[in-house]
Amino acid sequence: MFDALGLTCxxxxxxxxxxxxHADLQCMGSGTQESPISDLTLNRRRMELSWxxxxxxxxYTCIMTTNFGHREMKPKSRSCRFEVEDGMPLYRGAxxxxxxxxxxxxxxxxxxxxxxxxxxxxxxxxxxxxxxxxNCTWQAGRNAPRDTQYFLYWQNSRDDDETxxxxxxxxxxxxxxGCKFQNVTIRDKTTYFxxxxxxxxxLIQFFDNYTKLYTIERLPPPLNVTANxxxxxxxxxxTWQQPLLSRVENADCFQYEINIQKKDExxxxxxxxxxxxxxxxxxxxxxNPKKKSILKVRARGKRRCSVSRNxxxxxxxxxxxxxxxxxxxxxxxxxxxxxxxxxxxxYYLCKRxxxxxxxxxxxxxxxxxxxxxxxxxxxxxxxLLPPRSCTEEITxxxxxx
Numbered sequence: 138m139f140d141a142l143g144l145t146c147x148x149x150x151x152x153x154x155x156x157x158x159h160a161d162l163q164c165m166g167s168g169t170q171e172s173p174i175s176d177l178t179l180n181r182r183r184m185e186l187s188w189x190x191x192x193x194x195x196x197y198t199c200i201m202t203t204n205f206g207h208r209e210m211k212p213k214s215r216s217c218r219f220e221v222e223d224g225m226p227l228y229r230g231a232x233x234x235x236x237x238x239x240x241x242x243x244x245x246x247x248x249x250x251x252x253x254x255x256x257x258x259x260x261x262x263x264x265x266x267x268x269x270x271x272n273c274t275w276q277a278g279r280n281a282p283r284d285t286q287y288f289l290y291w292q293n294s295r296d297d298d299e300t301x302x303x304x305x306x307x308x309x310x311x312x313x314x315g316c317k318f319q320n321v322t323i324r325d326k327t328t329y330f331x332x333x334x335x336x337x338x339x340l341i342q343f344f345d346n347y348t349k350l351y352t353i354e355r356l357p358p359p360l361n362v363t364a365n366x367x368x369x370x371x372x373x374x375x376t377w378q379q380p381l382l383s384r385v386e387n388a389d390c391f392q393y394e395i396n397i398q399k400k401d402e403x404x405x406x407x408x409x410x411x412x413x414x415x416x417x418x419x420x421x422x423x424x425n426p427k428k429k430s431i432l433k434v435r436a437r438g439k440r441r442c443s444v445s446r447n448x449x450x451x452x453x454x455x456x457x458x459x460x461x462x463x464x465x466x467x468x469x470x471x472x473x474x475x476x477x478x479x480x481x482x483x484y485y486l487c488k489r490x491x492x493x494x495x496x497x498x499x500x501x502x503x504x505x506x507x508x509x510x511x512x513x514x515x516x517x518x519x520x521l522l523p524p525r526s527c528t529e530e531i532t533x534x535x536x537x538x
Contacts, residue, residue, distance in 0.1 A: 162233060162246035174235050174244040181227045181248075181345070182292075182299070182331065187216040188235055188244070200234040203227065211238075224327060224347035228257055252342035255280030258287055258332050261346060265321060265354040268383045274306065274315035275332065278342070285336045287313045293350075294326040323350045323383050325443045349443075356380050356449025359393065359434045364457040366424055373421040373457065380436050380449060388417070390442035393434055395419050400429040400456065415439075429458040 162177050176189040186199060199210045199217035203225045210217045219225065228250060236243040250257075256278040263273040277285060289302040306315030327347050334341025359377040366373040379391050395412045412419065424430075432455045438444025 162248055164244055164246035172244055173242060174237075177233065177235065177244060177246045179231075179233060179246075179248060182329070184219040184225070185216060186218075186233055186235075190215055194237050196238055198234075198236045198238055200236070201225065201231055202234075203231045204229045226345045226347060228342065228344045250342045252334070252340040253278075253280055254342070256285065256334060256339070257281075257342035257344040258334070261330070261332065261344060263330070263348070263353050265323065265350060268357070268381065269319065269321050271318040271321045271350075271353075272306075272315065273302075273318070273330070275344075276314070277312060278334070281334060281341060282336055282339060283310065285312070285334050285339075285341055288333050288335070289313070289316045290331045290333070292329040293322070294324060294328070299329075299331075321350070321383075323354060325349070325351070351438075351443045352445055354382075354445045355447070356382075356436050356438075356445055358450045358452035359436050362432065362434050362452045362455055364421070364432055364455060366421075366426070366457055368426045371422075371424050371426065373424045374418060375421055375432065375434075376418045377434050377452070378417065382444075386438075386442065386444055389415070390439050390444050391415070391436050392439055393417075393419075393436050394448065396433045396435075396451075397421060398431050400431050424458070426458060429456055431456055 162179055164177055173191040173194075174188055175191070178187050179185075180187075186201070196211055196213050197215070197217075199212055201208050201219060205225050208219050208225060210219065225231070227248065230250060231248045233246045233248060234243060235246075258275040258278055261273070261275040263271055265271045273289065275287070277287070289305075290299050291302075292299045302313075302316035302318075304317040304319075305313040306317060308314045326349070328350050330346045330348070332344040334343065357380045359380055362375070362377040364373050364375050375395065377393070379386075379388055393414050393416075395414065397412075433451045433453075435449050435451045437448045438446055440446070
């Protein structure tokens with residue numbers, strides 16, 4: 138018994154996980170119960186509506202109304218397929234109407250998504266960056282149980298197969314709250330996103346969305362930004378190349394915003410307004426060679442082009458201006474080199490032809506009188522004595538005799 142109950146629960150869980158593509162319609166007739174139009178079926182992934190008719194009519198009118206728009210077709214068969222490019226999500230419900238022209242025969246069928254109201258994901262958004270990477274994120278439905286799990290499927294075009302996300306972004310509760318894609322190719326076609334919710338005990342509403350991938354692409358910065366400036370006449374020629382994309386686009390499909398600001402300006406100084414151009418160069422006439430400026434460039438697509446209309450990333454800042462006086466620099470360099478050469482030459486000549494002892498003779502040191510020999514003392518004493526008179530010398534001779 139328990140095995141059977143477990144098997145039944147598993148089957149129910151799988152049915153809730155892979156939400157059926159055919160939606161149930163609650164149809165109403167045109168006032169009579171015997172309407173020839175019956176068995177309406179809506180394939181919401183293919184945006185295809187089919188029905189049965191007990192009478193053969195030459196044509197029909199097929200109408201679908203949602204919160205995002207109104208579409209009308211006049212097929213000759215018993216089915217109509219709305220274009221994916223119409224981009225009409227069904228997660229908020231829809232009303233389908235089938236009428237027969239020139240008659241009062243009609244069939245009105247509201248489509249109401251099944252599940253807990255407010256259990257579908259919210260704030261779904263995707264962005265493409267670095268040419269071929271895409272991230273999609275969302276938040277759990279405000280009324281969804283905490284153990285609800287979500288799964289993302291997407292279809293790059295109607296001709297491609299629907300595939301599930303391969304690398305989910307999880308939150309602290311191990312719930313899928315986003316998806317990372319690699320090697321994404323941007324085509325000029327509408328992409329379909331579907332997020333199903335699953336729970337073991339409750340039915341969770343789905344979420345779907347249609348978008349053209351180029352509209353969510355974050356454009357990379359322009360390439361090879363350069364500024365060639367001259368002081369006579371004063372001016373700069375700024376050039377760049379269009380951003381690198383995963384596909385080749387016409388160069389005329391881009392607009393560029395140029396931002397030039399002085400490097401050391403204060404907040405009170407008046408900033409130059411950004412300039413928008415459509416070419417790959419710009420002539421900056423307000424160039425001041427005595428002040429350094431900072432240059433940045435970014436791009437966006439023009440209308441009627443398959444390029445995002447949102448401004449892309451800024452290029453790396455480039456500094457220009459504050460030219461140096463190279464003449465003075467050269468003069469100072471020559472003076473320094475000349476001084477070094479003259480000093481080396483003097484040193485060589487002096488070492489080669491001159492004696493240091495001749496140029497710088499030693500300074501005589503005073504000698505200690507107590508260390509002198511006796512004879513030197515006598516001589517010095519004799520020298521220091523005053524000269525004697527002749528009478529004194531005769532007297533000394535006589536005494537000696």
